[in-house]
Amino acid sequence: MAQRTSLQALLKTILGSNNVYFQPPPSIQMQYPAIVYRRDDDDLTHAGNKPYNRRIRYQVTVIDSNPDSLIPEKIALLPLCSYDRFYTADKLNHDVFNLFF
DSSP states (O other), X not given: OHHHHHHHHHHHHHHTSSOEEESOOTTOOOOSSEEEEEEXXXXXXXXXXXXXXXXXXXXXXEEESOTTOSHHHHHHTSTTEXXXXXXXXXXXXXXXXXXXX
C-alpha cells in the first residue's frame, strides 16, 4: 500500500494537480488533464527456489485534450517505464505506459 501511495503522490506532482485516479469506477466524473492508473502485472524473481524480489507493474494512462501535452514526456522519463500505445476516445488523447514501481 505504501508503494501505491508513493506512486500516487509522484503522479500528482508530475501532473501538477489532484486529477490522478487509481482504478476509478465508471461513476467518477474525471477532470482533465488526468492520469489514470491501475495494477496490471508483477515481476517475481526467485532465488534458491524462493521468491526473492517482487515488482508491481502499473498501467498509467495520461488523458488530455491537448495532443501536444508535455505530461506524457514526463511520465516516459520515469525509471522502469515503457511506452505502450496511443489512442483517442471522446475527443481526448490517451498515452498509455507500463511502469514498474
